[in-house]
Amino acid sequence: xxxxxxxxxxxxxxxxIDIVLNAKLADYSPVKGCMVVRPRGYAIWERIxxxxxxxxxxxxxxxxxxxxxxxxxxxxxxxxxxxxFAPELAVVTHGGGEELDEPLVIRPTSETIIWAKYKDWxxxxxxxxxxxxxxxxxxRWEKRTRLFxxxxxxxxxxxxxxxxxxxxxxxxxxxxxxxYREVAERHLCLxxxxxxxxxxxxxxxxxxxxxxxxxxxxxxxLQAGTxxxxxxxxxxxxxxxxxxxxxxxxxxxATSWGTSARLIGAVIMTHSDDKGLVLPPSLAPEQAxxxxxxxxxxxxxxxxxxxxxxxxxRAAGVRxxxxxxxTQSPGWKFAQHEMNGVPLRIxxxxxxxxxxxxxxxxxxxxxxxxxxxxxxxxTALTLLDAIQKNLYDKALAFRKENTKAVADRAELLAxxxxxxxxxxxxxxxxxxxxxxLWCGSRECEAxxxxxxxxxIRCLPMDRQEGITGKxxxxxxxxxxxxxxxxxx
RNA sequence: CGGGACGUAGCCUAGAGGCUAAGGCACCUGGUUUGGGACCAGGAGAUCGGGGGUUCGAAUCCCCCCGUCCCGACCA
Numbered sequence: 001x002x003x004x005x006x007x008x009x010x011x012x013x014x015x016x017i018d019i020v021l022n023a024k025l026a027d028y029s030p031v032k033g034c035m036v037v038r039p040r041g042y043a044i045w046e047r048i049x050x051x052x053x054x055x056x057x058x059x060x061x062x063x064x065x066x067x068x069x070x071x072x073x074x075x076x077x078x079x080x081x082x083x084x085f086a087p088e089l090a091v092v093t094h095g096g097g098e099e100l101d102e103p104l105v106i107r108p109t110s111e112t113i114i115w116a117k118y119k120d121w122x123x124x125x126x127x128x129x130x131x132x133x134x135x136x137x138x139x140r141w142e143k144r145t146r147l148f149x150x151x152x153x154x155x156x157x158x159x160x161x162x163x164x165x166x167x168x169x170x171x172x173x174x175x176x177x178x179x180y181r182e183v184a185e186r187h188l189c190l191x192x193x194x195x196x197x198x199x200x201x202x203x204x205x206x207x208x209x210x211x212x213x214x215x216x217x218x219x220x221x222l223q224a225g226t227x228x229x230x231x232x233x234x235x236x237x238x239x240x241x242x243x244x245x246x247x248x249x250x251x252x253x254a255t256s257w258g259t260s261a262r263l264i265g266a267v268i269m270t271h272s273d274d275k276g277l278v279l280p281p282s283l284a285p286e287q288a289x290x291x292x293x294x295x296x297x298x299x300x301x302x303x304x305x306x307x308x309x310x311x312x313x314r315a316a317g318v319r320x321x322x323x324x325x326x327t328q329s330p331g332w333k334f335a336q337h338e339m340n341g342v343p344l345r346i347x348x349x350x351x352x353x354x355x356x357x358x359x360x361x362x363x364x365x366x367x368x369x370x371x372x373x374x375x376x377x378x379t380a381l382t383l384l385d386a387i388q389k390n391l392y393d394k395a396l397a398f399r400k401e402n403t404k405a406v407a408d409r410a411e412l413l414a415x416x417x418x419x420x421x422x423x424x425x426x427x428x429x430x431x432x433x434x435x436x437l438w439c440g441s442r443e444c445e446a447x448x449x450x451x452x453x454x455x456i457r458c459l460p461m462d463r464q465e466g467i468t469g470k471x472x473x474x475x476x477x478x479x480x481x482x483x484x485x486x487x488x
Numbered sequence: 489c490g491g492g493a494c495g496u497a498g499c500c501u502a503g504a505g506g507c508u509a510a511g512g513c514a515c516c517u518g519g520u521u522u523g524g525g526a527c528c529a530g531g532a533g534a535u536c537g538g539g540g541g542u543u544c545g546a547a548u549c550c551c552c553c554c555g556u557c558c559c560g561a562c563c564a
Contacts, residue, residue, distance in 0.1 A: 004525095013558090032555085087562070109564090143489075143562065150563070203564095211564095223564065260564055293523050331524035349523055359523080488564095 005339075007274045012218045013146075019268055020147045023277040023340050033145045033152035037261070040340065041148075043285035045155060045261050049135065051187045051282075052157060052259065055179045061131040061159060066113050068136070069104040074112035078237040081111065084204020088140040090152075106139040111205065111230070111256055114160045115238040122162060122242050122252055129172070130162040148265035149222070149488055156260035162240065162252040166231070169253035173229040176257040177210045180225035188267050189280040189391035190214045191399055192224055193433075193483055195458025200442055203256075207231035213457045213483065215399040216269040219432040221457045221485035224266050230254035271364075271391050277341030278363055280391050281384040288313060288320040288380055289342045290358075291333050293349030299326070305353050309346070309373055316377025318384070320346075338363060343387050344380055364390055402432030406472050412436060412484065416452050431486060433457070436472030438482040444474045448484075456482045 006014040020026050025041030075082045085108045092104040139153045163169040177194055184190040192212035202209035206228040214224045235251035244250045271278040281287050292306045306322050313320035323333050337345055347359040358376055361368040364387045371379045406412040416431040449455050463481040471478045
């Protein structure tokens with residue numbers, strides 16, 4: 001297991017792939033564009049799911065499951081929706097050896113099949129709101145894929161709600177965005193910017209799309225979650241009408257919101273280093289690993305002692321394991337557990353045993369110190385909290401260092417560098433997040449993208465009041481504050 | 489889907505018309521070791537991406553196909 005990880009400074013893309021493969025999170029699959037999620041990767045996904053799902057339930061949502069296959073005609077009912085997804089659909093044309101009367105698409109997202117049923121379930125305002133979510137995978141025929149970040153099939157969660165009024169649906173959209181923000185920041189240690197998408201970047205079929213955007217170590221942006229206000233677009237397309245409190249027939253108002261296993265990619269690219277994976281303790285499958293230092297005459301005693309320490313850690317609520325394998329050297333194990341991103345490494349040898357101590361090394365900082373074994377459970381919990389906080393703080397500091405306010409086009413271009421193809425996957429790319437005023441024109445945004453690959457990531461929610469000044473791109477009167485970046 | 493690079497054991501690499509395709513890592517067995525990726529001995533593992541052709545002889549030369557990676561256009 002002498003694999004080395006390509007340093008970030010040499011090739012950031014290769015570094016990312018090396019981490020995913022060497023930490024055994026995922027692997028390539030026999031099917032082009034798809035990935036295999038391995039146990040260590042899936043365990044992280046399960047922890048993310050658990051945090052999300054808990055909050056969905058707390059906010060009144062229920063889980064459902066809809067079929068993977070959707071009649072082609074359903075997609076076509078919402079014009080923008082089909083236009084947006086048509087290029088990336090996989091279509092089933094045969095079943096049971098015969099050609100199907102109507103082709104079935106493998107869901108790229110489930111708005112259409114869900115709203116087809118909502119028509120049956122919604123008759124009265126008393127049937128509303130309908131607050132459903134499903135955990136599933138979806139398929140989008142992507143041309144260029146990357147483990148976790150963009151694969152043809154991906155694991156995700158999609159919420160689909162129906163409401164009586166516009167205001168209620170809009171409130172739901174923002175409520176779920178806030179759930180995403182909280183999970184991202186508290187559990188994934190990802191500082192995110194919550195904002196609204198520009199017209200060009202919004203979801204096909206939405207009235208408004210909101211998102212949370214995070215900055216990766218190569219200063220590119222990654223969308224970590226989206227929440228859409230769908231207006232009455234799907235209500236009308238699927239004829240979902242209900243009788244209102246006033247006795248009138250009205251179309252239901254809709255939202256949809258999603259996050260995917262891409263979040264795992266975001267966690268990797270935000271926290272990990274050249275030694276391997278670095279995980280927030282709240283996501284780590286194992287929070288602490290005990291590595292015994294086994295020498296001939298004391299091996300049995302040290303091992304027995306480690307078992308006791310392990311029991312103490314577990315009793316304190318720490319997810320801990322003991323690596324008692326005597327066919328590998330401690331040095332090999334250190335490297336291995338660092339690769340796997342275990343937040344705390346506890347070394348116990350004869351010397352420590354005599355003194356009632358244990359050496360504890362932090363994965364995030366590398367700091368190593370001796371602690372009393374008697375109170376090791378409490379110590380570990382304190383250290384895990386400190387790591388969780390440190391990862392967030394470091395990521396936030398990094399984003400601030402690489403965020404620049406720009407007043408005009410010249411400043412923005414200087415920030416990103418003129419070279420439009422420059423990127424090359426190195427950590428040394430120019431730029432980061434640029435914040436500037438924007439006129440709101442689609443053409444203005446498109447011109448920037450064509451020239452520099454820089455796009456508007458979002459219009460941050462908390463900075464849209466009282467805008468005065470000029471668009472930093474074209475000089476027209478500004479209407480928004482925008483965050484610009486190159487993105488994944 | 490366009491441009492480029494590359495396919496030799498699970499991984500990395502050597503071989504560049506001529507003996508039984510070579511080495512490192514990983515793997516298996518035994519021994520010895522263990523406070524930052526140990527060491528010794530032995531072992532197993534390859535129809536050289538696939539198909540066709542040239543040749544007395546092809547991993548090596550030619551043609552076709554397939555696949556992977558990188559760079560563009562498109563995207564959670």
